[in-house]
Amino acid sequence: MADRLYTAGEADEVLSALRFETKLEKATLARIAFALSLAREGPKVTQSTGFSGGEMKRPTFVGEDEVFIRSLICYAYQKPEIAEDEFFSNRSIIKNHIDHGAALLGQLFQECGRDADALLRRLVDEVEFAGRRETIGHGLDIFIGRTLLKRDDLLMEMNHTAKHANSHLAIMGKPGVGKTQFILKILADIRVQSNFQTNFIYFDYKGDVVDNERFLDVAKVQPFRLLQGSQSLPINPFILASYDEQAA
Numbered sequence: 001m002a003d004r005l006y007t008a009g010e011a012d013e014v015l016s017a018l019r020f021e022t023k024l025e026k027a028t029l030a031r032i033a034f035a036l037s038l039a040r041e042g043p044k045v046t047q048s049t050g051f052s053g054g055e056m057k058r059p060t061f062v063g064e065d066e067v068f069i070r071s072l073i074c075y076a077y078q079k080p081e082i083a084e085d086e087f088f089s090n091r092s093i094i095k096n097h098i099d100h101g102a103a104l105l106g107q108l109f110q111e112c113g114r115d116a117d118a119l120l121r122r123l124v125d126e127v128e129f130a131g132r133r134e135t136i137g138h139g140l141d142i143f144i145g146r147t148l149l150k151r152d153d154l155l156m157e158m159n160h161t162a163k164h165a166n167s168h169l170a171i172m173g174k175p176g177v178g179k180t181q182f183i184l185k186i187l188a189d190i191r192v193q194s195n196f197q198t199n200f201i202y203f204d205y206k207g208d209v210v211d212n213e214r215f216l217d218v219a220k221v222q223p224f225r226l227l228q229g230s231q232s233l234p235i236n237p238f239i240l241a242s243y244d245e246q247a248a
Contacts, residue, residue, distance in 0.1 A: 006053055010099075013053075033101025036104050043078075061094070144156050156169075
């Protein structure tokens, strides 16, 4: 069982350059490259013949996600299982996709004007908004991530009123870290899990959501361009039907 592989020289140059630009670890970038190539090319990826690049150790790349990564490969290649050499070696599927994916990342970086933030936003656009279907009896349990050490799922149990009696959510972070994409993911999950019965109003002050066709399609939402073409909201969210104590 191989415990390391060597990337192609060209791939190593791209990953090293992107590490400097994005401040992400090279192993993280290698996983992004692998996922990008696997999603775009699948079994049609070309065999990599270069080995003059950097060393990629198996524990660093795979971590605790071997079963998950194997499952992705088996699904993409329509195979019930893959041999060890196919999985991680200098002749492996993972190496082929790292090297090919690095070339794709390099192309995207150029298309984004060599802007690291623009590249990361572009990569987010490659991700499908796939809401997790509601499990009977669990209500709206929204997956928001995993713990760093134990890799336990973190769920926001929105209908668990005993746990969240007053459900407010604050999302904070520096520009470009993905706050908008995170809230769009939550909103898409809520729509899908509620069978599109839960609605929301999103004020897109920056204008970077109204043209996000993938989000609009997955969440099945209707955009309104106020003050353009005499469009107006069909409701006024700030006016109640009545002002009695029960309505308030």
